[in-house]
Amino acid sequence: MDLADQLAHHAFCADMAPPVRERLVACAREERFEPGAFLLRQNAPAATFYLILDGQVEIKIAGTAVGHAPLETLGKDDAVGWSWFLPPHRWHFDAVARATTHVLAFDADCLRQAMQADSAVGYAITRGLLEVVVQRLQAARMQLSDLYGQP
Amino acid sequence: MDSLEQAAAGRPGEGLVPAPWRIAARREEIADGSVFTWSVRPEAGEVPIYRPGQFNMLYAFGVGEVPISISGDGAASGTLMHTLRAVGRVTRAMQNLKEGDAIGVRGPFGTAWPLETARGRDLILVAGGIGLAPLRPVMCHAMRNPEAFRRVFLLIGCRDPQSELFRDDVIAWSRRPHLQVEVTVDRGGPAWRGHVGVVTKRVQRADFDPSDAVAFLCGPEPMMRFAVLALQQRGVSDDRIFVSMERNMQCGIGTCGHCQWGRYLMCRDGPVLRYDEIADIFDVREL
Numbered sequence: 001m002d003l004a005d006q007l008a009h010h011a012f013c014a015d016m017a018p019p020v021r022e023r024l025v026a027c028a029r030e031e032r033f034e035p036g037a038f039l040l041r042q043n044a045p046a047a048t049f050y051l052i053l054d055g056q057v058e059i060k061i062a063g064t065a066v067g068h069a070p071l072e073t074l075g076k077d078d079a080v081g082w083s084w085f086l087p088p089h090r091w092h093f094d095a096v097a098r099a100t101t102h103v104l105a106f107d108a109d110c111l112r113q114a115m116q117a118d119s120a121v122g123y124a125i126t127r128g129l130l131e132v133v134v135q136r137l138q139a140a141r142m143q144l145s146d147l148y149g150q151p
Numbered sequence: 152m153d154s155l156e157q158a159a160a161g162r163p164g165e166g167l168v169p170a171p172w173r174i175a176a177r178r179e180e181i182a183d184g185s186v187f188t189w190s191v192r193p194e195a196g197e198v199p200i201y202r203p204g205q206f207n208m209l210y211a212f213g214v215g216e217v218p219i220s221i222s223g224d225g226a227a228s229g230t231l232m233h234t235l236r237a238v239g240r241v242t243r244a245m246q247n248l249k250e251g252d253a254i255g256v257r258g259p260f261g262t263a264w265p266l267e268t269a270r271g272r273d274l275i276l277v278a279g280g281i282g283l284a285p286l287r288p289v290m291c292h293a294m295r296n297p298e299a300f301r302r303v304f305l306l307i308g309c310r311d312p313q314s315e316l317f318r319d320d321v322i323a324w325s326r327r328p329h330l331q332v333e334v335t336v337d338r339g340g341p342a343w344r345g346h347v348g349v350v351t352k353r354v355q356r357a358d359f360d361p362s363d364a365v366a367f368l369c370g371p372e373p374m375m376r377f378a379v380l381a382l383q384q385r386g387v388s389d390d391r392i393f394v395s396m397e398r399n400m401q402c403g404i405g406t407c408g409h410c411q412w413g414r415y416l417m418c419r420d421g422p423v424l425r426y427d428e429i430a431d432i433f434d435v436r437e438l
Contacts, residue, residue, distance in 0.1 A: 058347065069338070070339045070343070070347045072348045073345075073348060075356065138349075138377075139348055139349045139352060142337075142349045142373070142374070142377065143337040143349060145373070146337070147308075147337075147373055148279055148310040
């Protein structure tokens with residue numbers, strides 16, 4: 001499967017028009033992370049956006065009382081990282097591969113330029129990111145509410 | 152014949168008088184002992200036939216009675232299993248009972264998971280916390296009858312790795328090719344290798360066929376509400392979604408009214424209900 005096919009089959013791009021996906025392909029490359037490899041490092045420049053093709057990644061926060069505890073695990077069809085989208089373009093958390101993980105990696109400069117140049121591309125990516133952010137926010141609220149602790 | 156007439160037609164007090172049973176075995180599900188499973192055996196007669204999803208009224212003599220789902224059977228040893236969480240006066244008293252102690256049992260009561268509706272289809276079980284207990288008999292059925300369902304997806308959410316229930320069962324289920332088991336926790340420690348996140352995410356990602364799937368849900372109501380949304384987004388129709396609702400069951404035979412939920416008496420009409428039949432009241436507060 002080439003880059004365009006992989007992109008077309010990823011949940012993040014499911015509703016995107018073919019011309020939008022073509023613009024994304026121009027910014028994409030395939031990458032592979034072995035277990036333990038970092039996709040994102042807390043406070044490092046946020047220069048890449050990832051779509052997971054397969055494998056497992058955990059989002060972590062360093063320096064907490066419980067050690068390097070995972071906040072969430074992500075897998076096939078998930079997106080990783082949105083700090084590249086807004087200043088100061090630095091990662092807020094770590095993301096580490098738990099298993100061998102294949103991703104589509106997008107150059108953030110290239111993406112931002114494509115979004116500026118073409119409002120359809122800008123809207124499609126912003127909408128996709130917003131969906132991811134909303135889902136993660138809802139999940140975080142549910143996790144915080146300690147549902148299973150209730151009688 | 153309604154339940155009052157049925158009660159009147161039977162012997163006086165039929166269905167209301169607990170039979171003496173004994174605790175044959177007790178197992179702690181969580182290390183702190185707050186969740187435990189009893190295998191209980193009748194003092195006389197046979198273990199009653201139950202359907203997965205039904206509950207019994209368990210009586211701690213001199214303390215009180217609580218509705219507890221049947222979490223399995225030990226047909227060979229003539230016992231039924233109940234998994235309890237010590238959260239109130241009665242269940243805390245039950246926490247102190249030991250093997251060999253006597254309890255009272257009435258039941259089984261209520262509606263069951265519609266296994267026939269799921270026959271030959273993909274079956275999705277979404278369990279939150281102790282909500283796995285009423286779904287356990289469904290998994291036991293799927294283990295004994297691998298041809299009953301096309302595939303079974305058991306999606307379990309719990310607070311942390313320490314509060315995962317039926318761990319040995321979950322491992323055994325995971326090894327069967329037709330059973331796909333996913334456990335996700337809200338808070339995973341550094342040693343946890345499973346999923347971290349909400350169980351609805353597992354609903355979004357599970358590889359079932361939404362056009363020919365049936366879902367059984369049991370857990371905290373907010374969890375079930377989000378799980379229903381996730382199933383609907385995947386395309387599972389409301390008449391194929393079944394939820395197990397918990398209310399203040401007392402008589403167990405639909406006469407006292409303590410467990411009324413809108414137009415339903417949950418001990419008789421529930422606990423298992425089809426979602427399209429309750430959608431209008433599912434999210435009504437204080438009902």
